[in-house]
Amino acid sequence: MHRRFDTTETREQRHLDGTWEFTTALEADATPADFPAEPETIPVPCAWNALADYADHHGSAWYRRTITLPDCANVRVRFLAVSHEAIVYLDGERRVEHSGGYTPFEFVAEDLSAGEHELLVRAENGRSETTIPLPETDWFDYGGITREVVLETVPNVYIDDFDLRYDLASDPDGGRTTARIRADVDVSNCDRETDRTVAVTIGETTVRERVTVPAGKTSVELALERPVDRWTLDDPTLYDVTVALEAEETVVDDRRDRIGFREVTVDGREILLNGEPVDLRGVNRHEDHPEWGSAQPLRVMREDLARIREAGLNCIRCSHYPNHPRFLDLCDELGVLVIEELPYWHFDADDFERADLLERGERMLEEMISRDRHHPSVFAWSLTNECANEQAGVAEATDHLATVARETDDSRLVTLASYNEWVDRGEDRCLEHCDFACVNGYYGWYTDEPVAADQWTGFLERIADRRDCPIFVSEFGAGAIEGERTWERAKWSETYQSEFFETVLPVLLADDSVAGFTIWQFCDTRTSRDPMSRPKSKNNKGIVGEYRRPKAAYETVRRLLTE
Numbered sequence: 001m002h003r004r005f006d007t008t009e010t011r012e013q014r015h016l017d018g019t020w021e022f023t024t025a026l027e028a029d030a031t032p033a034d035f036p037a038e039p040e041t042i043p044v045p046c047a048w049n050a051l052a053d054y055a056d057h058h059g060s061a062w063y064r065r066t067i068t069l070p071d072c073a074n075v076r077v078r079f080l081a082v083s084h085e086a087i088v089y090l091d092g093e094r095r096v097e098h099s100g101g102y103t104p105f106e107f108v109a110e111d112l113s114a115g116e117h118e119l120l121v122r123a124e125n126g127r128s129e130t131t132i133p134l135p136e137t138d139w140f141d142y143g144g145i146t147r148e149v150v151l152e153t154v155p156n157v158y159i160d161d162f163d164l165r166y167d168l169a170s171d172p173d174g175g176r177t178t179a180r181i182r183a184d185v186d187v188s189n190c191d192r193e194t195d196r197t198v199a200v201t202i203g204e205t206t207v208r209e210r211v212t213v214p215a216g217k218t219s220v221e222l223a224l225e226r227p228v229d230r231w232t233l234d235d236p237t238l239y240d241v242t243v244a245l246e247a248e249e250t251v252v253d254d255r256r257d258r259i260g261f262r263e264v265t266v267d268g269r270e271i272l273l274n275g276e277p278v279d280l281r282g283v284n285r286h287e288d289h290p291e292w293g294s295a296q297p298l299r300v301m302r303e304d305l306a307r308i309r310e311a312g313l314n315c316i317r318c319s320h321y322p323n324h325p326r327f328l329d330l331c332d333e334l335g336v337l338v339i340e341e342l343p344y345w346h347f348d349a350d351d352f353e354r355a356d357l358l359e360r361g362e363r364m365l366e367e368m369i370s371r372d373r374h375h376p377s378v379f380a381w382s383l384t385n386e387c388a389n390e391q392a393g394v395a396e397a398t399d400h401l402a403t404v405a406r407e408t409d410d411s412r413l414v415t416l417a418s419y420n421e422w423v424d425r426g427e428d429r430c431l432e433h434c435d436f437a438c439v440n441g442y443y444g445w446y447t448d449e450p451v452a453a454d455q456w457t458g459f460l461e462r463i464a465d466r467r468d469c470p471i472f473v474s475e476f477g478a479g480a481i482e483g484e485r486t487w488e489r490a491k492w493s494e495t496y497q498s499e500f501f502e503t504v505l506p507v508l509l510a511d512d513s514v515a516g517f518t519i520w521q522f523c524d525t526r527t528s529r530d531p532m533s534r535p536k537s538k539n540n541k542g543i544v545g546e547y548r549r550p551k552a553a554y555e556t557v558r559r560l561l562t563e
C-alpha cells in the first residue's frame with residue numbers, strides 16, 4: 001500500500017481531481033469576470049501541452065470549478081504544483097499568488113458559508129528573463145495545474161505545519177539505535193486565544209505538550225522508548241507520525257506523515273549512510289512521458305523505478321526541479337537515494353541580480369525543504385545546474401543559497417552541479433560551498449574525439465586535484481536515436497551510446513575518489529531546444545526510449561552493474 005500525501009483522519013479532505021472549466025482565450029489583463037460563459041474543459045491534474053488541443057500553448061490559461069460545502073467551514077486549499085506562475089481567486093477575491101512550477105502553495109479561507117463557491121486559477125507557463133527557470137532550458141515547459149489540488153476543512157485552531165528533527169545514537173557495538181526527536185509544531189488560530197494540547201506520536205511513543213495560541217508554536221521533545229531500525233537501502237524502515245491537537249482529551253485536528261531514521265555525512269572522498277560508505281549509482285530523471293507530459297500517474301513513477309532498480313541503480317537525481325512528492329514516497333519505500341535540485345539552470349551573475357530572482361529561488365529552496373524534509377530518501381539539496389560558476393556574482397549567490405539550505409536543514413548534504421570545462425580550467429568558484437562536488441562531464445559526446453577511457457581518467461584526476469571532497473559525476477551520457485544501430489558505431493546510434501557506457505562506467509567504478517554518479521539520463525524527453533542538436537525534438541540521451549523501451553545502453557549498464 002502506498003500512503004497519500006497530506007493525510008489526516010479528522011479533517012474532511014477532498015482531492016479536486018477531475019474536470020475543470022478551462023480557457024486559453026483571455027487577454028493578459030483579463031479578470032475573473034471575463035471568464036467565458038461557455039468554456040472548454042480540461043482534466044486536473046494534467047499538463048495542457050500533453051493534450052493535442054493545447055500542445056503548443058505557451059502563455060496563460062484560466063481554470064474554474066465550483067466547490068460545494070455542506071456546512072460553514074474554514075477551508076485550506078493546497079496546490080501541489082501549478083506550472084509556472086499562478087494566481088488563485090475564491091469567489092472573485094484574489095487569495096494567493098505563486099511563482100515556480102514545482103513546489104506547493106496554499107491558502108486558508110475562514111468562515112466560508114455552506115453552499116457553492118467558485119475557485120478560479122490563472123496559470124502561466126510562458127518563461128521570461130524574470131522566471132526560474134529562464135526561457136532557455138533543455139526540457140519542455142509544460143503548463144497547467146500539473147499536480148493535485150487538495151481541499152480540506154480545518155477547525156478554528158489547527159496544525160499549520162510541523163518539522164521533525166532527530167539525533168540518533170548507537171550502542172558502541174553498533175547494535176541498538178536510539179532516537180531523540182524534536183517536533184516543532186505550528187498551530188494557527190482562526191479566531192480567539194485558546195489552549196490546546198499537542199500530541200506527537202511516532203511509532204508507539206506519544207508525547208503531549210500544552211500550547212496557547214495565537215502564540216502558535218510549540219516544540220515537543222521525544223525519546224523513543226524502543227530502539228529504532230535505521231532506514232537503509234536494503235531495509236528502508238519507515239515510521240508513521242501523527243501530530244494531533246487535543247481539547248479535553250478529544251482529538252480536534254491531526255496531520256500525519258512518515259519518517260525514516262538515517263544519517264548522511266561525508267568522510268574524505270566518501271559519502272556515508274549511517275556511518276558506512278555508500279556507492280551511489282544512479283540516473284537523472286525528468287518528469288516526462290509522451291502521453292502525460294510532466295503530470296505522470298503513479299503507475300508511470302512505479303514502473304520507472306522498477307526499471308531503474310533492475311539496472312542495479314540505487315540513486316536518482318531529480319533533474320532539474322523538485323519532483324512529485326509521491327515519487328519521493330516510492331523512493332522512501334524502496335530504499336533509493338535522491339538528490340533534489342532547484343531549477344536554476346545556466347544562470348549567470350546578471351541573471352541572479354535581475355528582479356528578485358535570488359530571493360525567489362531562496363523561497364523555492366525553503367518550499368522544497370519544507371515539503372520534503374521528512375523523506376529519508378532525499379539525502380542532498382542541489383542548488384544550481386551549470387551556472388556560470390567562474391563568475392564572482394554566481395559564487396556569491398551560491399554561497400547565500402548554501403547558507404540558507406544549511407540553516408533550514410542541517411541534516412542533509414548541500415551540492416550543485418558544475419561543468420567539466422570550468423573544473424578543467426580550474427575556474428569553478430562555487431564547488432567550495434558544497435559538501436560533495438557534482439560535476440557534469442560530456443567527454444566523448446560534446447567533443448570531437450570518440451569516447452576513450454583516458455579522457456575520463458584524466459578528468460577525474462583533475463577534479464580530485466582541485467576538490468578535496470567526495471566527487472560525484474552528476475551527468476555523463478550520449479545521444480542515441482531509438483532503434484538506430486550502425487556498424488561504424490556512429491554518434492546518435494544505440495551502438496555508440498552502449499559503447500560509451502562500456503567505456504566510461506568501468507572508469508568511474510574503479511576510481512576511489514568517485515563517491516557516485518548519475519547517468520544522463522533515464523528516458524528520452526521532450527525539449528524545445530535547437531532541433532539540430534535535439535533530433536525528433538527530444539533529448540535522446542535516455543538509456544530507455546520515451547515509452548521506456550530499453551535501448552542497447554540500458555542492457556550494458558545493467559550488465560556492468562549487476563553481473
Ligand code: GCB
Binds near residue numbers: 320
Ligand atoms: C547538461 C544539462 C542537461 C542537458 C544535458 C544535455 O549538461 O545539465 O540539462 O539536458 O546536458 O543533454 O546536453
